[in-house]
Amino acid sequence: MPTNYQPEKFKDLYREFRSGDNLSDRLLIEVFGGSRSPLFFPTVKDRMLALKDARKALDRRLTFLDDHWHKIVTMVRRVDTVHSLDELVDLHRSLNVIAVELFLRHVGVMELHQMITFYRHRITEKVIELVLDRLEKPPCPFAWFNMGSDGRQEQTFFTDQDNALVYEVHGSAEVDAYFKHFADQVVHDLDTAGFALCTGNIMPINDKWRGSYAHWLAEMEEVFSNQVQENLLRVIILMDITYCAGMPEVGEQFINRVHTMIRQHFDALLTMARSAVMSSVALNFFKKFRLERSGEHTGKFNVKLFGWAPLIMTTRVFALKYGIRVTNTVTRLQKLEAGRHFDADFSHDLQRAYLVLTRAKMISQVEAIVSGSKYDYYLDPEVLSDEEREELREALISVENLQKLAYNSFFGGML
Structure with a gap:
């Protein structure tokens, strides 16, 4: 009978299907095609055409990244051979331009x-x-x-x-x-x-x-x-x-x-911890963004001072407390997790918060570049999508949770 299927032919495919290891066509089209996939495809041919468009978009992206990577490698090699400051100025300027272009093509924070x-x-x-x-x-x-x-x-x-x-x-x-x-x-x-x-x-x-x-x-x-x-x-x-x-x-x-x-000098570490715990985060009592109400930054907040910096400072004091000598914030968080000082979920939330806050900081830098204004770390949450705003809010909540942990860990809740 044609419907007398042989199980062994499908076991591996079904395992992939259930585990999610095999990306769906719809996801591929949305990610690489740059457009929302339809609810359904009328025919298999329509599916194939959409995937071909997605492949073209992926090929363009790979070509862009390959071209820029070779430019970076070539320029960095030239640094070793230059003989004048003027040449270094030109190389630095060109490399910075490539970095911004890569960010605007969604290259990640850690890569940059x-x-x-x-x-x-x-x-x-x-x-x-x-x-x-x-x-x-x-x-x-x-x-x-x-x-x-x-x-x-x-x-x-x-x-x-x-x-x-x-x-x-x-x-x-x-x-x-x-x-x-x-x-x-x-x-x-x-x-x-x-x-x-x-x-x-x-x-x-x-x-x-x-x-x-x-x-x-x-x-x-x-x-x-x-x-x-x-x-x-x-x-x-x-x-x-x-x-x-x-x-x-x-x-x-x-x-x-x-x-x-x-x-x-553990007292010096305690002083740093006190400063980190008392740093304000840009959320109000209701966990909404706390924005400037007047002046040139009305409707904005300083993403460095009221988000990114408290995370950096508080992560630093925990790393120093446990003798972790690496300096990179994400690596410090990974080491704290590896040493079982932070549980995996908490560490991952904080790593995600770092990426979100740093990306927000970089967006504010690009805003200044595009507008030709002086960069001052202020970000208007309205320039972000709804999803990005929610990610930013959740990142700030994670920073507050880290500060609460530091408050209890260093001062027993008695600061």
Whole structure:
């Protein structure tokens, strides 16, 4: 009988069908065809035509990504061969344009973080190399460090300088003078190359962010022991430090010392935790967006200050509490999950929150680029789709949940 089916012919297909491993045609058409799939196809031929259109769209997307990837690889390789700052400026500008184009083609946050951080790291190394070519040989080994979003490998479309400089020889006026001049030159050239001057002056042209290893040890003892507001900010910034250029051994020694200091000064960690817990999130009592009611930002909220930053800060203090030394926020969350300090669902909610909040921050950056206005981290939720607004609201709720956990974990609910 034609309806006497043989089970073995269908077992594997049915298993895929039930597990969802096999993408449906409707989903493929909606994802790659860019249009909503019909409720049903009148004929198999109609289904085939729709899938062919989706395949054409997929081919165009793959061609676009392949073309841009080869451009990125070619430009980053050129960084190693340039001999002038002007060439670096052009390369940085072109790479930034590609990054924005990829974002607007829905390339993900973590992919863009990795790419932008990588090419900016290489450009920074090249700037330092070009400066050293103009100066006499350094009088002693040194290390140049990245901090902030660069230190966390979380770079986006706009960047500024958050750096520190450490060198080995102490007590020599000549050595100090050399590295002061060196820092002046590097900071100036980084600014020219597109790394804006830090408004908080977290740069080695500032004596607080440049010095011998012995000088830094004395400074850190004061900073970690005396928790006034200025010192708290310096401690927080140091917790995201990564080596960039110079001698790796000097970099490793200094970073090890920073982490030893935080273990020895739990009170400094408590001060950071208090600051993280008390940071406001852009939700009101009814879990709706808390927006500016007057002024130039009416109807908007600062997505960095009232969403992204509280998540970064609170994740950081948990990572430090459990001796996790990686600096990237998502990796910190993964390590907290792996160490069973956070359960899987909670960790995944927070990772999703990070991606949503960072994407919102990047959208606000593109809004500024498109409008030709100064970027200030403010986002109008109305520029988002209904689904994106709900994702953003849920992300902020996840941040509040993390703050509540920190409140109980560090202060026993008695802050």
